[in-house]
Amino acid sequence: MKRSATAEGVMRSIASADGRLLRSDGRRNRDLVVHAALEIFAENGMLGTVEQIATRAGVSRTTVYRSFPTRQALQIAVATSQFAQIHRIALDAQQRSAGSGVGLVDFVFGAFEYNQANRLYLELFAGRPTPEMVEVHSASRRTIAELTDEARMAGVIRPEVTDEDVAFFCGGMSWRLATDRATTQNDWRRIARFVLVGLGVPDELLPPRRVPHAHLDPSVADA
Structure with missing residues (x-):
């Protein structure tokens, strides 16, 4: 036994x-x-x-x-994964910033770099987002709001700038990158600089004077 x-x-x-x-x-x-x-x-x-x-x-x-x-199940899995990656870019920027306020700049350039290469999640999110997609997107928005608060407190952006202002800018440019393949890296980098300067970011904190992180292509750092 x-x-x-x-x-x-x-x-x-x-x-x-x-x-x-x-x-x-x-x-x-x-x-x-x-x-x-x-x-x-x-x-x-x-x-x-x-x-x-x-x-x-x-x-x-x-x-x-x-x-x-189903094909839809695969598309949704990819879109959810991409939302998670955008959140990871925000979290990485927040960790590197460590209260300095420059994390918001890092996030903007990192997210746009990613959005230019990966478009599907925005196409799907404009349709019928799943609860999983909404959850990851909401978590990302909270981290972006924290980056905005940090930048405001550190004097990197104007006192009156809100996280909704930043979200409006990021959402609009992300949609442009998702729907218009003619928008080049030089195009969005130029517009990003203009808008960030308008939000109060000092010129010395913007590329090419300060290359934020590996999401940027070193070959165009001086564009």
Whole structure:
């Protein structure tokens, strides 16, 4: 009986390990598919095919459908992931700023850089956003509001500037980048400088005098 109980315990252990392995593989494949879909959608808009995504991810079409039974489910997963990335850009800017107030500048340039390359989430958000998308977007807005408060307290922007002012500016430019491929990096960087100066940001805190972080392309730092 002891032996049988031990054998059963070993089998349960193996089954548990297999389950963890399968779950781990499933998560890895899901991440590969989402990343590949982000690239394909950025290149081709929502016309990108499952075949293209599977090839880019290095998995089969069956694997794609296993994680995302419908095309819409995949698009929403990509959009939610992109919202999370915008929030990550804001959080990284906030951490580097450490109360100096320059985090808002870092966020603006980092977010626009990202928005120019990745458009899908804005297309979807203008339609029927899911609760998950709204939750991530709301978290991002809270962090941007904190960056605005910090910049105001540090004297980096004018005292009367509100987080709604910043959101209006960021939202408008993000939509432009999402819908007009003709807008170049030099275009949005020039407009971003003008608007930030209008909000009170000192010229010395703007690129190229201060290159915020790795989201900026060093080759155009002096544009």
